[in-house]
Amino acid sequence: MEKDDLLITAAQAQLALSAEEAGRLETAVSEMLDYFEMMNEVDVSNLPPTTHALVRENALREDNPNPNNNQEDLVNRAPENEDNFIVIPNVL
Amino acid sequence: MTELKEHDKDINSFLEFASEDAAASVAASANQDGPLAGLTFGVKDNIAVEGMHLTCGSKMLKDFVSPYDATAVRKLKEAGAVCVGKTNLDEFGMGSSTDNSALAVTNNPWDLECVCGGSSGGSAAAVAAGLVPFALGTDTGGSVRQPASFCGVYGLKPTYGVVSRFGLVAYASSLEVCGILADSVDTTRKVFEVIKGKDGSDQTSIDHIPASADAETVAVLAGDLGLKPEVETAYKKAVDGLKSSGMKIIEVELPMLDYGIAAYYTIAMAEASANLARYNGVRYGHRSAEAGSFEDLMRMSRDEGFGDEVKLRILLGTYVLRSGFQDQYYTRAQKIRTAVRNEFDGVFTKADMIMLPAFPTAAFKHGDQSLDQFQQKLADKFTVAANLSGMPAMSVPVSVENGLPVGMQLMAPVFAEERIFKVAEKLAEVLPPAACPLSMAGQRTTEAK
Known part of the structure; x- marks a missing residue:
């Protein structure tokens, strides 16, 4: 993979790669992509894709409300919170 | 607990032990009549245990404490078993040595200079060292079976969906299962019976409908499999062992195995890139102290929180899912997935079971340059x-070669776990598993009631 392509991909993946990191990962990424090329040797024209090994249909159940009393407990796990809200830098 | 910590000092299989008080109070209130009463267990640190850390071996989640139990953990507790701690792993389950953990280095109890395998390496090492009779692991591409082989213990990857994934930190959802590392077939079976079953909290979970437990014919691979001599020797011993227990052996070929690795990594990385998008420094996990804007907060938190192997897989996964590349990689991989499955289905019309090596090598040394991260991925071909x-x-576990254990993998059609257990028991009669020299033998309860 070209370096430009790697940086576009990193931006899509929301990863702030340093130049040193990009250099280090570039080889490893290309090595795997080259390996993936071997999939082209297989004739897949008559094969349906398998998305899940054993799941055949949607799993549905009744939509019954259940109590959930750990709201505060969950908000408290945020790196910064205030008055039961999660704090992030200004977006506007 | 003090004794466990002392014995684990050189092995370092646990990232966290339950506090003395917590373990004592859980043990006192445990279900004394449950099928697992009296048994202690460890939990791979990507599976939730209420009140304990859930680090995934990552700086990203180093300080995260789980607010609830995974379904499998809850069922084990209800059956009378007592969780003593969380075990080390490759970061987010990505690796074959546990050396990709950002938090600790775990050594193989058979040889402290060697890796314990991965990614459920801490769980395998803890069982081998006799710290616990069993531990939970997760298996996405061999992460229970390969460390089990490296540490000389049993390692079950159940049928997909049969054990709930609720409370298991997602890596590659269509591939991963919650598995068991244990000191005997009997313990594995008892734990499996407890944790299996459909769960409303996991939409991919399914009921276990047992398949026939009878096995007469076992298929093995013919030809040069590229195995290291110690694994080659162990494979032959295991084939002879099956023959002497009255099994019929047939030789087969599985040409799709090599393509399976490429398809597997394409799918696993694509799913990982989506699943790991949730770590953005907002709701929980590491948050960068340097970020001034919201976008920087996400990008920098992820860059600082993830290790190299995780970033590599997120990048590749994002790339293969980019518009214009999907058919070339992801969809093609899913079709090859079908071809692999068809090939195994074909073998199961002639044989009741297949036996393959778990990995082409025995445990390797920390930092072994002959088996870098790329080579380790190719070595997943059997799992x-x-x-x-x-x-x-x-x-x-079938053999000890040059002081290191080697395991073989018994594979059966979906829902045929009991068939595997029966053949494993027959093998244990002719090739009894060796005890690890560093095991705390005699200081634990090995048999469930």
Whole structure:
């Protein structure tokens, strides 16, 4: 993979790669992509894709409300919170 | 607990031990009549245990404490078992040595200079060292079976969906299962009976409908498999062992195995890139102290929180899912997944079971340059097929070569776990598993009631 392509991909993946990191990962990424090329040797024209090994249909159940009393407990796990809200830098 | 910590000092299989008080109070209130009463267990640190850390071996989640129990953990507690701590792993389950953990280095109890395998390496090492009779692991492409082989213990990857994934930190959802590392077939079976079953909290979970437990014919691979001599020797011993227990052996070929690795990594990385998008420094996990804007907060938190192997897989996964590349990589991989599955289905019309090595090598030394991260991925060729097809597979210790254990993998059609257990028991009669020299033998309860 070209370096430009790697940086576009990193931006899509929301990863702030340093130049040193990009250099280090570039080889490893290309090595795997080259390996993936071997999939082209297989004739897949008559094969349906398998998305899940054993799941055949949607799993549905009744939509019954259940109590959930750990709201505060969950908000408290945020790196910064205030008055039961999660704090992030200004977006506007 | 003090004794466990002392014994684990050189092995370092646990990232966290339950506090003395917590373990004592849980033990006192445990179900004394449950099928697992009296048994202690460890939990791989990507599976939730209420009130304990859930680090995934990552700086990203180093300080995160789980607010609830995974379904499998809850069921074990209800059956009377007592959780003593969380075990080390490759970061987010990505690796074959546990050396990709950002938090600790775990050594193989058979040889402290060697790796314990991965990614459920801490769980395998803890069982081998006799710290616990069993531990939970997760298996996405061999992460229970390969460390089981490296540490000389049993390692079951159940049929996909049969054990709930609720409370298991997602890596590659269509491939991963919650598995068991244990000191005997009997313990593995008892734990499996407890944790299996459909769960409303996991939409991919299914009921276990047992398949026939009878096995007469076992298929093995012919030709040069590229195995290290110690694994080659162990494979032959295991084939002879099956023959002497009255099994009929047939030789087969599985040409799709090599393509399976490429398909497996394409799918696993694509799913990982989506699943790991949730770590953005907002709701929980590491948050960068340097970020001034919201966008920087996400990008920098992820860059600082993830290790190299995780970033590599997120990048590759994002790339293969980019518009214009999907057919070339992801969809093609899913079609090859079908081909792998068809190939195994074909073998199961002639044989009741397949036996493959778990890994082409025994445990290797920390930092072994001959087996870098790329080579380690290629070496997953014998294990990924079970994840692609959903079938159960178990690594069984069959031999000790040059002081290191080697395990073989018994694979059966979906829902045929009991068939695997029966053949594993027959193998244990002719090739009894050796005890690890560093095991706390005699200081634990090995048999469930």
